[in-house]
Amino acid sequence: MRPNSAAQLSAVENLAHDAKGTLIRPKLLGPYRRKAGHMADYAGREQEFRTT
Structure with missing residues (x-):
């Protein structure tokens, strides 16, 4: 999870x-929970989602 989304969720x-x-x-x-979940799911899998 990106630090920013984790900090936002905590706040x-x-x-x-x-x-x-x-x-x-x-x-x-x-x-905020959904956003943090999406970011955690996306982290490390960026290549799977690239279209070019």
Whole structure:
């Protein structure tokens, strides 16, 4: 995973949970989790996705 997407996910996870650790903003967290997952899947496989 790229450091930037990991840092973004970490920051948003803190905002999406309350002080007790309860998820209070799932719609905020969802896109960042998907992005981090896509970046982790893509990392190291760039050649598979090249079109030229």
